[in-house]
Amino acid sequence: MTEPRYREIKRSIVASIRSGMLKPGDRVQSEAEIVEQFGVSRMTANRALRELTDAGLLTRRSGAGTFIADAKPIGHMIEIRNIADEIRARGHAYRSRVLRNDAIKADAKQATLLDVRVGVRLFHSIIVHHEADFPIQLEDRLVLASAAPGYGETDFHQQTPNEYLTRIAPIARVEHRVTAALPDPEVRALLGMQELDPVLVMDRRTWSGDRLVSHATLTHPASRYALTATFEVKLD
Amino acid sequence: MTEPRYREIKRSIVASIRSGMLKPGDRVQSEAEIVEQFGVSRMTANRALRELTDAGLLTRRSGAGTFIADAKPIGHMIEIRNIADEIRARGHAYRSRVLRNDAIKADAKQATLLDVRVGVRLFHSIIVHHEADFPIQLEDRLVLASAAPGYGETDFHQQTPNEYLTRIAPIARVEHRVTAALPDPEVRALLGMQELDPVLVMDRRTWSGDRLVSHATLTHPASRYALTATFEVKLD
DNA sequence: GAGTGGTCTAGACCACGAC
DNA sequence: TCGTGGTCTAGACCACTCC
Structure with a gap:
């Protein structure tokens, strides 16, 4: 016991x-x-x-x-290193454009995504991440306000939401869902894409302790981004 | 020592x-x-x-x-369970259509994919996997013949190449690359897809011991397939 | 009650690194 | 040389399962 x-x-x-x-x-x-x-x-x-x-x-x-140990691959595959590190690791300049970061109350759809009741206080941020001046990821994120009270006042030019969240709320569980799609015109414009160029969409849900604290939709131009993941079987 | x-x-x-x-x-x-x-x-x-x-x-x-232990998730994310298990786990019927399974000699492109010299003996199989009569995955696979001599005579209606390979050559390392694309007309026809419907493409390389033994390109209709992956941080 | 795993102890010898 | 980790031993007590 x-x-x-x-x-x-x-x-x-x-x-x-x-x-x-x-x-x-x-x-x-x-x-x-x-x-x-x-x-x-x-x-x-x-x-x-x-x-x-x-x-x-x-x-x-x-x-x-x-x-x-330094760094934390935090998983053997689809590492959760944030996009900024990933870009810098490739030797390119990282830049971000914060389109919004607002305190809101969950509507029906958002409540479903975060598994909370309608009206619960959330933050909603939309950020475009650039690699060497090319947009490479559109991040649309919902965060449970009670789990990250300072989210709304954070300057996400200095650190990514991912960095901020992992600092204030240790990640206990991450769930990914990856699919392909054709972007709607708005997204296509934000990512500076050609017509008929598909996107790779990753939905990522993050738990801290037992609580689902964040839901992010990460949209990438397929022509500029691929997910990679390696797994080694080690038996000694 | x-x-x-x-x-x-x-x-x-x-x-x-x-x-x-x-x-x-x-x-x-x-x-x-x-x-x-x-x-x-x-x-x-x-x-x-x-x-x-x-x-x-x-x-x-x-x-x-x-x-x-039974099963082998063999990784915490993007499990390598083969497509047949995945489909059956969802309670659907699994069926496969083997389009080819030939002994070949590597051409320049294939040699690059498997990191061998041109002319090395390979097997090349193309299989369409169906879930409840809908095509859900097009598997185009190259296998090093010296690592899997019986590959060419295997009936892949009975077991998937993945099942066969994991049985005869223990997997030591797996590498994935996931991206989105618009399929060419041939692929679109094989997968029974609408025009302008994108695909989720996964390139998977598999090592046994120190040898790269297989390269597979797995193409899925985005409308019918999404990758999911969970990672838990456990500290006890 | 016999066997099993889960944990813990108080020693031990060794190779290696820093000084 | 001295502290470090890497490994190993021969015991021990306990809670649990199976018969």
Whole structure:
């Protein structure tokens, strides 16, 4: 019934990361230090650190120590790295155009998307992300106001909604739905597309804890964007 | 330098699964039995079984035993379950139409796709997969003949190429690329699509061991098919 | 009641890294 | 040299399942 010791240790370290107390590259306690702090045997300390390492949160170097891993691929496929990082990783300039970021009350359709009642307070943002001056993603996002009170005042030229949300509300679950479509004229104009050029549409729902906190529709010109995803089967 | 004991135990169990000796639902050795067979301590046996459980290959029931897990989502997102399973899971009839399955020698383009030299022996299959009599996927696949010698004689009405390949060559790595397009008239006809209806195209490359063994282009009518993928962050 | 997994301990030996 | 992680042992107690 009581929580296992190794899990308590894991939670403690995860909490330090989430609170921002520990940042990528920082050193965490050695096994010996955990043995002292928590009064456990070394095997238990080792298990906690090893499991967090397997999960990708830590990296260990024998002889040196255990450190917070940088970046978080946060998934093996369709990485949730935000579009800005993705663009910069390709060596291109990133720029965004914020079309709106309003506080609203959910209408029937929006309430369905976020699984809340009509009238619940939301934020609604629409942003066009550019890669080297070409629009590459139209992001239409709904955010539960109670989960992200400061969303409406955030300057999304400085950081993407994705970055903001992952900072204030740790992601517990993400669901994607990907399909193809022909864009309506408005979307086509916003993305600077030719007629008859299809779009790749990704609907992304994000949970924090048990709560569905955000729904985003990400629309990309197929001629300029493809999703890639790799999965490795590792058995050792 | 020498292989850790827990990894040796894991390899032994994985080998039993791959060889077909152990099937989903079968019981594997208990920790006590592994202690005897391998002459290790129980902690070492436990680690081997626990890691294979975390990896999804086994399931454990305290008091009952350790068993081979069924199915293999083989990834947390864009599951590699083949299209036939996917259709049947939705409660629909699955049917396939095999348009070709030929032994060929790689031309320049095919050689590039599979990263081999021109002239290497390949199989080339084209199959249309139907859900409840509606075409839902056009599968155009190249397979390295040396990795799957029996591919050309396999009846792909009985099992999908995916099923066949995963059985004879354990998948080590999968890479996806997803994009949207407007189909050319031939593809449109094969998939029974309206004009101006876009397709969702997934290129999938599959490695077994270090070898790239297959390249498949999977084309879906956007009106009838969407990719979905979920990722859960679990920290315990 | 016998067997199973889940957890934990208090030691141990080793290779490696930093100093 | 000393601290680090990587591995392993031979016990232990418990809750659970199956018979």
